[in-house]
Amino acid sequence: MTNHYYQTTPTSSHEILKWSFELFDKDFQFTTDSGVFSKNTVDYGSRVLIQAFSFEQLPEGSILEIGCGYGPIGLAIAYASGRLVEMTDVNERAVYLAEQNAYNNQITNVDIHLSDIYTDVHEKQYAAILSNPPIRAGKKVVHQIIEDGYCYLQEAGTLTIVIQKKQGAPSAQKKMEEVFGNAAVIKKDKGYYIIQSEKRGRR
Template sequence: MSHYFENDMDLKHDPHELRFEINQKEYCLKTDAGVFSKDRLDTGTRLLLETLLEKEKDPVTTLDLGCGIGPVGIVLKDQWNTQMTMIDINQRAVDLASANLKRYAVYADLFCQDGIQEGQYACIVFNPPIRAGKKVIYRLFQEAVDHLSREGRLWVVMRKQHGAQSAIQYLESLGCSVKKVNREKGFWIFTAQKKSTESSKD
């Protein structure tokens, strides 16, 4: 079965628009079948964005890992002063993210690729693709930790029932200090930061 964590060139198109409001600002993004988000801004992404905008402020560099059509990267770039990078494995999603960036006249380095290949980031934002499986998700956790800058933080949203506690334990096994920042409707928001360079930020 085709899903958003792969490229299915034969998947039929169903173009439409995704509308949502974050921080009292409305957004309208182009979307399509076979991408994330397809129909609406999912609860986890909304909670992640609201928490980030409350708790973080203008990190120097930000990576939207698994950007989909771009809601996280676009909202953060629009509301933060940050150098934004966005990556996704799904070419259709990347094409839509590119169109959506142009719609809001914001710039990001945008790549269609599997995982993080280069760069160091002060803030990495990740809503794991649960359907891709634990092996893929944990490999992306490892890459994210490897590409954090000295005082950088990885921000993750996961459902408790999808293994949030196990993910926290895995990140701790990679030498990270993990903090639960928010929880709502079964979703946990947590940050991971390398212990040896842990910031004094709350």
């Protein structure tokens, strides 16, 4: 049976890996496993998103990460910003690893749990939503993250995603423009686009 990282319960045999990776000025220690996205290193798209995301100008409040995997984006942003970061994933194995990685790196300002996109999120509105969306799960999932995200953002809150041009960045940007009325490419790097929309009270 083929396993996908966007499945709820991976059935692949465990293959525990431990490695370190520097994000901001911290040497993070990560534990990963088979059945999760990019188990060997922090994938390049996530690195670009972490570097491009600015939290200084956001309204007060928590940050939500949709599709946290084993945790590199959410843990790095929690460490750098000091804000509460709610980290969710549909993959049970990924959530377990993210919890372990938070503990091992002494990151306590996180709320990590299972959720199918926004189904089980813990707050009604966030200062920002981040996602390295599961492209292989299909365009419908990516567009749902964008469409439903609007309602979960505070005024002046931002939705930021990373997506490769060849995997649908122009389509995602168009959808974000439709939903938010704005969609800026704030960074391009090796084919990865960081696209950001701001909630400006259009609805």
